[in-house]
Amino acid sequence: MESTVAQKLDAIYNLQQIDSKLDAIVKVRGALPEEVQDLEDEIAGYETRLDKFQKEIESYEEDIKNLKESIKDSEKLIKKYQDQQMNVRNNREYDAITKELELQDLEIQVAKKKIAEAGVKIDQKKLDLDDLKAVMDDRQKDLDLKKNELSTIVAESEAEEAKLKADREKAIKKVEDRLYKSYEKIRANARNGLAVVMVKRGACGGCFNTVPPQRQADIREKKKLIVCEHCGRILAGVEDEIVEEKPKKKRTAKA
Numbered sequence: 001m002e003s004t005v006a007q008k009l010d011a012i013y014n015l016q017q018i019d020s021k022l023d024a025i026v027k028v029r030g031a032l033p034e035e036v037q038d039l040e041d042e043i044a045g046y047e048t049r050l051d052k053f054q055k056e057i058e059s060y061e062e063d064i065k066n067l068k069e070s071i072k073d074s075e076k077l078i079k080k081y082q083d084q085q086m087n088v089r090n091n092r093e094y095d096a097i098t099k100e101l102e103l104q105d106l107e108i109q110v111a112k113k114k115i116a117e118a119g120v121k122i123d124q125k126k127l128d129l130d131d132l133k134a135v136m137d138d139r140q141k142d143l144d145l146k147k148n149e150l151s152t153i154v155a156e157s158e159a160e161e162a163k164l165k166a167d168r169e170k171a172i173k174k175v176e177d178r179l180y181k182s183y184e185k186i187r188a189n190a191r192n193g194l195a196v197v198m199v200k201r202g203a204c205g206g207c208f209n210t211v212p213p214q215r216q217a218d219i220r221e222k223k224k225l226i227v228c229e230h231c232g233r234i235l236a237g238v239e240d241e242i243v244e245e246k247p248k249k250k251r252t253a254k255a
């Protein structure tokens with residue numbers, strides 16, 4: 001059964017309306033998973049940094065442990081040299097041991113200085129660690145909120161999406177294959193997903209270029225398929241009445 005141009009146009013316009021609603025659902029959802037992902041990446045980055053801080057603290061603590069060991073070694077040497085100094089045979093031996101003692105004393109002083117420095121660094125790292133943990137807690141709260149929001153939105157639109165998909169299956173059956181193929185092709189190339197539009201206020205509803213009055217009259221007649229000469233979209237009809245359009249829902253930016 002051959003359908004009329006008017007029927008073809010009705011069928012393809014119906015499909016377009018269903019697809020536009022599906023696009024809107026995907027669009028709303030589309031931003032949130034990305035935001036959730038961004039936050040998860042950010043938190044993972046902080047965890048890596050946290051790990052690094054902890055390893056740095058451990059490394060300074062290890063340094064301190066080793067320095068304390070070397071101080072003990074120096075102290076043992078000092079004790080040994082002092083004993084030796086009691087039994088020297090001449091001044092030269094005495095002086096040589098004195099130099100060794102001075103050297104070990106210096107080693108101890110250097111080690112103590114390094115221990116103090118490492119202690120300062122550990123304190124600083126611990127402060128950084130606390131700051132980082134505070135930021136992480138904050139981000140984690142954001143993430144929990146977004147995840148909640150996402151699951152709510154998905155839950156809200158799941159039923160609608162399923163119904164639209166079922167409607168789409170029915171709508172496709174009323175569209176001829178060849179027309180469906182060009183529809184899909186135009187839609188794929190159109191940024192707003194619109195392949196079939198109405199003429200609104202004398203302009204193409206897809207690209208907003210003016211449609212000349214004679215062409216509008218032809219579109220109104222629905223005797224043949226007419227596409228916009230600027231964007232190639234199928235022009236399904238002419239909207240006459242000036243209806244105040246509801247502004248499209250925009251996702252409000254949250255502070």
Ligand SMILES: [Zn+2]
Binds near residue numbers: 205206209229
């Ligand atoms: Zn156009």
